[in-house]
Amino acid sequence: MLDVKFIRQNPDLVRDAVKKKGMDGEVDIDRILELDGRRRSILSEVEKEKYRRNTVSEKIGEMKKRGEEPVGLLEEMKAVSSHIKELDEEVARIEEELQELLLWVPNPPHPSVPVGPDETGNVEVRRWGTPREFAFEPKAHWDIGSNLGILDFERATKIAGSRFTVFWGVGARLVRALISFMIDLHVKEQGYTEVLPPFMVNEKAMIGTAQLPKFAEDAFRLAGDGFYLVPTAEVPVTNLHREEILDGSELPLYYVAYTPCFRSEAGSHGKDTRGLIRQHQFDKVELVKFVLPETSFEELERLTEDAAEVLRRLDLPYRVIEMCTGDMGFAQAKKYDIEVWMPSYGRYVEISSCSNFGDFQARRANIRFRRTARSRPEYVHTLNGSGLAVGRTVAAILENCQEADGSVTVPRELRPYLGGLKRIEGRSEKDPATAEFDEKPQKPGRRPPVSK
RNA sequence: GGAGGGGUGGCUGAGUGGUCGAAAGCAGCCGCCUGCUAAGCGGUUGAGGGGACUAAAUCUCCUCCGCGGGUUCGAAUCCCGCCCCCUCCGCCA
Structure with missing residues (x-):
């Protein structure tokens, strides 16, 4: 995902990236810029309102502590609060759409990458x-x-x-x-x-x-x-x-x-x-x-x-x-x-x-x-x-690594991981007498008794 | 699956309606001091976003106490839903 700020500052570079990655028509950069602008203007409005709510609410607290009645302020703040709520919802809607669009903007290729269609x-x-x-x-x-x-x-x-x-x-x-x-x-x-x-x-x-x-x-x-x-x-x-x-x-x-x-x-x-x-x-x-x-x-x-x-x-x-x-x-x-x-x-x-x-x-x-x-x-x-x-x-x-007889020679570096097996000649490796190993596998001996 | 407990800053942890972005301690950073080390003293230290600014620095505002809603003039604090973690029981490889 790209930073909106980056898109805002380099819209042409981003449009060019979309084109180079063959995504023309799949990404709407203009819509992103528009949403970004609306988001910021609403944000500054709602933040002013929040500042007002914060300071007045604080004042109400002080008044109540002093036993004064905050006449009219409560009503007024109620209106401010509901206005804030509307604006917040608007911002949330915009951000949701913006976020969704941003997820579809491709990463611009590094300048060293050859340009080509496919x-x-x-x-x-x-x-x-x-x-x-x-x-x-x-x-x-x-x-x-x-x-x-x-x-x-x-x-x-x-x-x-x-x-x-x-x-x-x-x-x-x-x-x-x-x-x-x-x-x-x-x-x-x-x-x-x-x-x-x-x-x-x-x-x-x-x-x-x-x-x-x-x-x-x-x-x-x-x-x-x-x-x-x-x-x-x-x-x-x-x-x-x-x-x-x-x-x-x-x-x-x-x-x-x-x-x-x-x-x-x-x-x-x-x-x-x-x-x-x-x-x-x-x-x-x-x-x-x-x-x-x-x-x-x-x-x-x-x-x-x-x-x-x-x-x-x-x-x-x-x-x-x-x-x-x-x-x-x-x-x-x-x-x-x-x-x-x-x-x-x-x-x-x-x-x-x-x-x-x-x-x-x-x-x-x-x-x-x-x-x-x-x-x-x-x-x-x-x-x-x-x-x-x-x-x-x-x-x-x-x-x-196939051979004419249908067997497969195991690459040397891999053999230690196959118990030294040199050639794959069939499904089973259980017959050490015929299979080729770098080292013959040891016959399983008697298990040592379990010590108590 | 059942019952109970809990999620707060880098960590520990206080805070049950206003002065809390948040006590205290630890850790970190800066400085002082001590021959070294340890200790001590003082200061300082969260993130995201908007605006002022050409930019950096700086200033200012908003948001963030698991996540999302709700109540309220005002929520870390009250209510609802969800997620995650812990303990016990059940089940199970």
Whole structure:
């Protein structure tokens, strides 16, 4: 959300931002300015009346104490009070409409962001790794996973519906391994603090990070009590500090959180219908930062690299795309997508999205900080990025690391998280005699007796 | 789900109709003082908004004692609804 004051002082900049973000006709800046003007003029009137009420009421108190009768004053004040009430209601109506309109004004893109209408305006900024040349016809991950017995789309449809997956055996463990691997990297090597938040949030939290009101149809809302299933850990984690004034010396704060993510995927019928790419439920490890305003763009570069490091460790080729104004989203000031090479698509596919929101979310969620004990509160800047989407990472590993015989080589850095397993050859890992391990798993010995 | 208790400033906590944005203590900040540390002394310290001002500083006004309504000339204080927390009982992984 933008400050009305900012809009009042920079109306053309804001109109330009609306245009660049492709929201022409969706936002009425003139109406906002009009409401703002009316609000301020009524406010000065009602405040004069309140001043009068306060001073006269005080006088009435003194008179009564002295035993005098406040002749006529009570009647007069009654009229003043009801006038105040009318004006207050008018102000409240205006503010409600104003607030509603402000929630729909997009965050202006940073000047460095390329201007463009849609994804055709995005700019590739770098590539890492080389897509592998296959000596055989590579399969899509849904075929690899189904053949190995580790992905089961049919049963997922039976128990839930389309766009769900059941992971079996080593497949399930692979998901768990990736989550741990990613979190460990971000915590131990990059200085993030692990958080495990609620997977359901209230409406205020959804508004705070700008999923609402604009993207209501993308979210799952529970019928009974109005909770929302988290569409990303960004929502609960950014809202951790809602309505707080942080100590400036604590900044920057780096958090990493695993959550499942729930998305209705309304409006994406027919897109990515096969496999793990577009699901109603998927796992994601998310990076969230709260930083000083002057550092946020530099922090975005580091955040993006922190996420990309996961792909480098897994030896998966990727590229980084800078999103143009028309494709970057409503709340972002600048955004990079990281795309991983996906052989079945024959192109790079988004696996992470890293954004700087500036003070846009902070203002909505009222997250502030004080530079020193005596300075005025300022809004922090918030950032977040996937580090990474786990389902898509599974897909990328299956496809990029597949072998001619249908097995999958486990990326070296991930093996410790799979008990040293080198190759996925089936659903089961219970047969150490045939499975390949970096170290053979130990036979379970007798349990030591329980000491008393 | 049932019964009871409670939500006041960064924290603890007083305040049951007017002089309360709010005692006191703690913490913080500024200064003084003490060889260092600790202690002591004095002062100071909430947030949001409107206006004056080119802006900062400053001044001034309004609002805010969980949230929303109501009563009243006047509400932290009285009434109603909601939310949250705590204790006990029930249920439950």
